[in-house]
Amino acid sequence: MTSPNFVSPSQIRAQFSAAMSAMYKDEVPLYGTLMELVADINQNTLQADQDLRKNLQQAKELERLDEERHGAIRVGTPEELHTIGRLFAVMGMHPVGYYDLTPAGVPVHSTAFRALHEDELRVSPFRVFTSLLRLELIEDAALREEARAILANRQIFSPDALQLIAQCEQDGGLCAEDATRFVNEAIKTFRWHGESTVSSAQYKDLHDQHRLIADVVAFKGPHINHLTPRTLDIDSVQASMPKYGITPKAVIEGPPTRQHPILLRQTSFKALNEPVRFADQDANEQGSHTARFGEIEQRGAAVTHQGRALYDRLLNAARAELGEAPAEHNAETYSALMQKHFEQFPDTLEQMFNNDLVYFNYLPTPKGLAKAGSYDANTSIAQLIQAGDVRLSPIVYEDFLPVSAAGIFQSNLGDGANSSYAQLSNQEIFESQLGQSVIDEQQLYAQTAERSLEQCLHALGVQR
Incomplete structure (x- = not known):
């Protein structure tokens, strides 16, 4: 107690x-x-x-x-x-x-x-x-x-x-x-x-x-x-x-x-x-x-599993093309390679949402709140975002x-x-020495996003 x-x-x-x-x-x-x-x-x-x-x-x-x-x-x-x-x-x-x-x-x-x-x-x-x-x-x-x-x-x-x-x-x-x-x-x-x-x-x-x-x-x-x-x-x-x-x-x-x-x-x-x-x-x-x-x-x-897989793939591709560890003598080359490869990672909130690359907070807009209670029960979060009734805010990594x-x-x-x-x-040995399991960060971000979605839909009067 x-x-x-x-x-x-x-x-x-x-x-x-x-x-x-x-x-x-x-x-x-x-x-x-x-x-x-x-x-x-x-x-x-x-x-x-x-x-x-x-x-x-x-x-x-x-x-x-x-x-x-x-x-x-x-x-x-x-x-x-x-x-x-x-x-x-x-x-x-x-x-x-x-x-x-x-x-x-x-x-x-x-x-x-x-x-x-x-x-x-x-x-x-x-x-x-x-x-x-x-x-x-x-x-x-x-x-x-x-x-x-x-x-x-x-x-x-x-x-x-x-x-x-x-x-x-x-x-x-x-x-x-x-x-x-x-x-x-x-x-x-x-x-x-x-x-x-x-x-x-x-x-x-x-x-x-x-x-x-x-x-x-x-x-x-x-x-x-x-x-x-x-x-x-x-x-x-x-x-x-x-x-x-x-x-x-x-x-x-x-x-x-x-x-x-x-x-x-x-x-x-x-x-x-x-x-x-x-x-x-x-x-x-x-x-x-x-x-x-x-x-x-x-x-x-914070990126999703899909976002992290894409990040790791692009990072590895840039480093492989560099052919050596990034250092002072190749810093400019490495920066250019990273920019080139990461053109494949979408850079608008809507694209990242549509491709399930990033975890988001969902914030009802004044326009959306003005319509609270009038939404159809089948209204999706994607529709609310497209209509400008919900704004996307990335969850901090x-x-x-x-x-x-x-x-x-x-x-x-x-x-x-x-x-x-x-x-x-050896994660198992580390956890046994720590005396507890480490927590999966992906699970935490997913829970934060879900709480935000619930609060947003509740504010707009949308039933799930």
């Missing part, structure tokens, strides 16, 4: 997101510059496109824009993954999707913790892409066991955080005072640690195996490695980053520029080279570590793309490709 004095998980999530952003801005000042850049671009975009502003307002997305961000962490053991899932559950965040990055030479598999219902997402769309290091992929057996032992000796959660997680699970929620304590304790897990738990020689061995392995194993906890604000025009952000003293990665990950964006587009600045003191160094010595970076995203429409995630990782951690990882995906 839920106490009326409990703070809603969404409010705790919003509080945690704000605290995380403030902490990361303090730790990585360039993130603050990134936030200023994105705010400027968003403001200019909305001023120049009043229709976009109106659409965002009607879809109740404008309010969440400035608060929107995602983070990313990498944990080292199944036990850490299981507990991080419990921690996120306090904030109403659940594992959605399974992402295998091993085919791209990155020895992790991942999920995204986020809210599930559109009402919860409007309160706080904060999400965390969470990766588990796959120790079994470390080729050197002795180093693999050494890494396992190092990770076994750390505790990434404070005692108070663990106590409050258990309390929330037992009582069904947290009161305001405990919610604030929880946020203050939970944030400690994500802080940067300038002191490594390993010697400089151990770090080199881990780093030589893969830079990501060193990032996960060599520290007291899974420091947040980036926070990502949402922009309405990522092409303008990419072009403007140098004016703000930021060097962008060469290629924007995801679909090409479109009139109606789909899925997710991402860019970033290079990971920072930060001072670190290793366990065998004294106060006058220090080494360095490269992991944390800044990222920007532009979120488009809340999740991630494996190829894009791998591209971001590689641009900031080095290529490190290892083809031997390719056929080692």
Whole structure:
């Protein structure tokens, strides 16, 4: 039974997101510059496109824009993954999707913790892409066991955080005072640690195996490695980053520029080279570590199964024609190939609706509401749209793309490709270690679209 004095998980999530952003801005000042850049671009975009502003307002997305961000962490053991899932559950965040990055030479598999219902997402769309290091992929057996032992000796959660997680699970929620304590304790897990738990020689061995392995194993906890604000025009952000003293990665990950964006587009600045003191160094010595970076995203429409199949086919065709990984030297060629191949993906709302490529919210227009109650019982949603009585608004894509995630990782951690990882995906093992099944994002989008359709038809007085 839920106490009326409990703070809603969404409010705790919003509080945690704000605290995380403030902490990361303090730790990585360039993130603050990134936030200023994105705010400027968003403001200019909305001023120049009043229709976009109106659409965002009607879809109740404008309010969440400035608060929107995602983070990313990498944990080292199944036990850490299981507990991080419990921690996120306090904030109403659940594992959605399974992402295998091993085919791209990155020895992790991942999920995204986020809210599930559109009402919860409007309160706080904060999400965390969470990766588990796959120790079994470390080729050197002795180093693999050494890494396992190092990770076994750390505790990434404070005692108070663990106590409050258990309390929330037992009582069904947290009161305001405990919610604030929880946020203050939970944030400690994500802080940067300038002191490594390993010697400089151990770090080199881990780093030589893969830079990501060193990032996960060599520290007291899974420091947040980036926070990502949402922009309405990522092409303008990419072009403007140098004016703000930021060097962008060469290629924007995801679909090409479109009139109606789909899925997710991402860019970033290079990971920072930060001072670190290793366990065998004294106060006058220090080494360095490269992991944390800044990222920007532009979120488009969530696509259906058919839309995702078409997207994957066109993306693969463009990459096959390029013949190598996208990089600085071929960025223009890759962009042109993406534009060419994606001409096959319809770019009007009506075409995407008619071809069942995108999930939509259905909004009754003033014209439609004026006719409420007069429709024939057999009136279809397609007829209502064609008559101008219902307006289509794409549902925002809340999740991630494996190829894009791998591209971001590689641009900031080095290529490190290892083809031997390719056929080692195992969602069942990941879920057993997490302690729960991951949720199918397609099911969530379909449910959101169905709820919107029901509300729309009810407003118009159309019986189903």
